[in-house]
Amino acid sequence: GDSVTQMEGPVTLSEEAFLTINCTYTATGYPSLFWYVQYPGEGLQLLLKATKADDKGSNKGFEATYRKETTSFHLEKGSVQVSDSAVYFCALSDGGIKAAGNKLTFGGGTRVLVKP
């Protein structure tokens, strides 16, 4: 079945540091890939997404490129801020299988703490 594996946290960084969160996936169809972010005490929010190979999703300075050859969707940001402290979830929707509909498969989440 589908699965998403992302690096375990917590990841602790200083402000303005470079952030990378690794995410790899397995899927039987042609998935769309997502990064969601969860700020303390809140629900998950879509950060960015990519729907086909080589697409790059970007938002708020974050980027991730859909790499089919390595089945990866790593999240990057060049200069993090304290306000980026949150839990980040990688997810996939296996659009190639109708029965799956738009069900999301999530990774375990990576907690990021940015210190001033």
Added chain:
Amino acid sequence: DAGVIQSPRHEVTEMGQEVTLRCKPISGHNSLFWYRQTMMRGLELLIYFNNNVPIDDSGMPEDRFSAKMPNASFSTLKIQPSEPRDSAVYFCASSEQGVKQTQYFGPGTRLLVL
């Protein structure tokens, strides 16, 4: 536009009591999802609906849990009887129907069963 609305935001109850969580999806969204989040198990999909019909309830932990969607604008998740191990944050999410659609999450209900 209003996002996904959940109520209550916080619930404290005693073991054995019935708990009902409520969700109002975004207007026009045809798919609705219930998730549970705990430190130990992370984010788990409990059940999801398309056009008010349950499609996959394989994540519902046991018979004590039930979910309904009587119409397109309302869903409930009920736990009867509740147990301390049900303590978690429960999220509702909705999306447009169809593959590859983005899910929009509500703020969650934090449940504590004593």
